[in-house]
Amino acid sequence: MARSDEGFFPGRDGTRLYWKSILPDAEPRAHVAVVHGYGDHFGRYGFVTDALLADGFAVHGFDYRGHGKADGRRAYCEKWPDYLEDLEVFWARVRAVSEGKKAFVLAHSHGGLMSATWASSRQVEGLTGLVLSAPYLKLAITPPASKLMAARAVGKLVPWLSISSGLKVEDLTHDTDVQRATREDPLHQAIATPRWFVESTRAQGEAVLLAPKIQVPLFVLCGAEDGVAAPAAAREYFERAGSPDKKFKEYPGMRHEPLNEVGRAEVFRDISGWISAHL
Numbered sequence: 001m002a003r004s005d006e007g008f009f010p011g012r013d014g015t016r017l018y019w020k021s022i023l024p025d026a027e028p029r030a031h032v033a034v035v036h037g038y039g040d041h042f043g044r045y046g047f048v049t050d051a052l053l054a055d056g057f058a059v060h061g062f063d064y065r066g067h068g069k070a071d072g073r074r075a076y077c078e079k080w081p082d083y084l085e086d087l088e089v090f091w092a093r094v095r096a097v098s099e100g101k102k103a104f105v106l107a108h109s110h111g112g113l114m115s116a117t118w119a120s121s122r123q124v125e126g127l128t129g130l131v132l133s134a135p136y137l138k139l140a141i142t143p144p145a146s147k148l149m150a151a152r153a154v155g156k157l158v159p160w161l162s163i164s165s166g167l168k169v170e171d172l173t174h175d176t177d178v179q180r181a182t183r184e185d186p187l188h189q190a191i192a193t194p195r196w197f198v199e200s201t202r203a204q205g206e207a208v209l210l211a212p213k214i215q216v217p218l219f220v221l222c223g224a225e226d227g228v229a230a231p232a233a234a235r236e237y238f239e240r241a242g243s244p245d246k247k248f249k250e251y252p253g254m255r256h257e258p259l260n261e262v263g264r265a266e267v268f269r270d271i272s273g274w275i276s277a278h279l
Contacts, residue, residue: 001025002053009093011065012085018042018069019062019093022049028058030128030279031098033091036061037109038136038200039075039165039189041068044182048106048259051268057275060097062090064114068187075191076160080199084118095126102128104275108259109136109229110200116237117203120210129217129278131271134226134256137204138233152198159195166190171227172257208233211240218246219274223254223261247274 006020020042032052034045042061049059064086065072077083094103103126107115112135119130167190169179182188220238222231231250238248249270254261261267 008069009089011082011089013082015065015086016071017062017064017086017090019060019090021058021060021097022053023058024053024056026056028101029056030101030275031058031060031094031103032275033094033103033105034059034061035087035105035107035111035115036063036067037111038196039067039167039191040109040111041187043068043187044185045108045259047264048268048271051265052272055272055276057272058098058101060090060094062086064090067189073160073193074162074189075165075196076193077196077199078159080117080203083114084122087114087118088122091124091127098126102279104129104131104278106131106133106271107135108133109256112136113200113203113207116207116214117210119216120207120213124216127216129219129275130214131219131274132221132234132237133259134222134229135207135220135234135237136200136229137207137237138230140227140230152194160193162191162193164190165192167228171255173255173260174253174262175260178257178260204233208237208240211237212242214241214243216243217278218243219249219271220247221249221251221258221267221270223256223258224250224252225254226256228256245278 002022004022008016011017041063052059063070066074066076105115112132169182222234258267
């Protein structure tokens, strides 16, 4: 039976962040750190956690500021590097418990944007490989210029103002059970804030510019029917990435969350197989 532990740890600025680690019965083959998406939390990654555990990998997840069980104003960041600091502290914890075993990052959507900018802008120690699931590098539908200007203006006056993100559970997956669970999940939030929008948009441009600096093995995956994060942007990022060892796969018929989609078993086989090939 898998063993788990959970708790809270302070970010660099003292913000209380949540973490959870799940270990397989036997000695882990490697360690996988999961970074969730925007408005999301680690508790929604049970399917991929179970699949990785079954293949002998230890799984570690956390809720970064403003999300899930972590402290912080909901869906808000003062500045983009705050997210990277949260990820940096979490990664240090993962490395400490990995005891020399290889460690990977599996990051989804907004977590993928975080991980891409983190891995390309900092000296990350001990990262064996990076898996980006539907990375949030560009919105699938570009907002009108007037909306972008309004967000910047409002962001200067009330940057923390919570507004609907417009995200529907049907945008995430075809799996109706997952849709229902997400709709009823009190920790899932379909809101956004003007400051976050401005900061994340800036980070998207930075991620593409810094892509050539990515040198670790890279696996980028996305759903062909993703109406949230543009699949074309994921492909462009992959092509620009400097990693000599990289893989891209687009899954026909899948929406924004391949990890929660109908047919997700194929995605899990691909992720597990890719990690196994890099041990």
